[in-house]
Amino acid sequence: MTKDDVADALDEIGTLLELKGENTFRTNAYHNAARLIQQLPGDLAQMVADGKLAEVRGIGEALALKITTLVTTGNLPYLEDLRASIPAGLVKMLRLPGLGPKKVKALHDLLNIDSIEKLKAACESGEVAKQKGFGAKTQTRILEGIAYIDQVGHRVRIDLALPLGQALLEQIRTFPGVIRAELCGSLRRRKETVADLDILVSSANAQPIMDAFVKIPEVIQVLGQGPTKSSVVAGLHVHGTKVTLQADLRVVEDTQYPFALHYFTGSKEHNIRMRQRAIDRGLSLNEYALANETRSVPCKDEADIFAALDLPYIQPELREDTGEIEAGELKKLPALVADSDIRGVFHNHTTYSDGTASLEEMALAAKKLGFEYFGVGDHSQSLTIARGLPSNVVRKQWAEIDRVNAKLDGVRILKGSEVDILEDGSLDYTDELLAGFEYVVASVHSHFGMTEAEMTARVCKALSHPAVTMLGHATGRLLLKREGYKINLDEVLKVAAKHGKMIEINAQPSRLDLDWKYVKQAKAMGIPIVINPDAHSTGELALYTFGVQVARRGWLTKDDVFNTRGLADVMKELARRKQNPIV
């Protein structure tokens, strides 16, 4: 059982207990434990075996026992019993906006409703509105929610959400009376996907801004409008995709803005820690102030708030309560890598395989972005669907690279390949041909259905090959579409560290693996990370920025990322690795 599986089980227990009407502090303990497990570094089974589980703050005797049962047996009778006692439809009903555990439980107790279908029928017949605590508006809202959940009740990738957020923000900034305005929430923390947009504005007069906001052309529906907070559904076409998201706008006084900015940036878990920190110092922190009955600490920006709580400024990407508070106390927060640190890229495609631009076009586009090197990583021969290169074409490409390099100025093409890791873990070219590349990206593109043990062994075998420089997209996931293949990344990282291999952050916004939680782990193990756009066109080279965001969420500094090095340094290191592979 993976950490994610265990976390899912604990989350489910928390949710089911909520539906039973349990004390929220108890249910929160489960949700909190789920988060802790997910972000735990190292091997969970090993921790369980060593009896180290209860040492984690937030996991006590009861949770340690349940987690141990889950990890060692693969299931948990306590969860099975809970599931059996609560209809699965109730959990689905929780996804409807405006319906929480209390209302879902009431609907079940009063009207025996245990599915969205039954709920819809009961609303349409007017039964729901007759119940105590419910009314006509709630009934309508539920029906709207059932329709809404099909359209927008889902998460959206950051590359699609960001343009919509920025479109709204730009218009809001032109409203009269707006002093400061920013996108907050998970978008500001640069999560891979977001569920909604949080927009914060400071102004002396909120009402006109509220009124103007709901009239923005992108606004499809107004969900709610109060004196300082409005919620809408907004939509925009981004690269041909219709993006629809809920957007919440909050307006505060300008003196309150830093507190609100911090508050609405989250994460919730980070905020709870910060609040606790304020309480420890005899103060109360909320979205308006850091104060108590006798005094209020003025803060002109977020840095002042952190300083008032004896912390250095913490970048939004780190605010997940995964150690940033503790690192801040010790003055050990990383100086995060930035877009401007990236000097080149390694994993890209040209017209030789499934790219849309020539070698020279790609190299010139890379130069335009300020890169010193452009690494070609076209597909290898067995990936015929992507026109993988047979060995004779590889040699032809090398000759062209030499010709183009001879006339290029200020950018150099590096001879690489994205070599398939075959079913048995061997590589898709002969050792002789592999020796001719300046570097090799090894990736899995086939047989996704293997067991975890098989896939782990396959990738680990490839990583032990001396010709391999780095591992390409580590899990093969497609965000919001397809789970990655089953693989034990803890084991893969161990093998990568042992053989001195690098691991890629694939910057395609639809992929973004290695996931940031493992990026952090890889850094701790001393594994160099490479940020690759996996560009199939000149325009896609710019996607590297989404990889930088993952790197930042994974606490990486410039020194942790291989492609922040200049051309001379990179060529020297690649040559050194070829001379002395660690096997």
Add this chain to the structure above:
DNA sequence: GCCGTTTTCGGCCCGACTGTTTTCAGTCG
């Protein structure tokens, strides 16, 4: 369910908005 130099019991972050209410519970973030 967790946690403890105020502790092994009694706390556990906090405010806006909505709808169904005559003062507040539930939901949401």
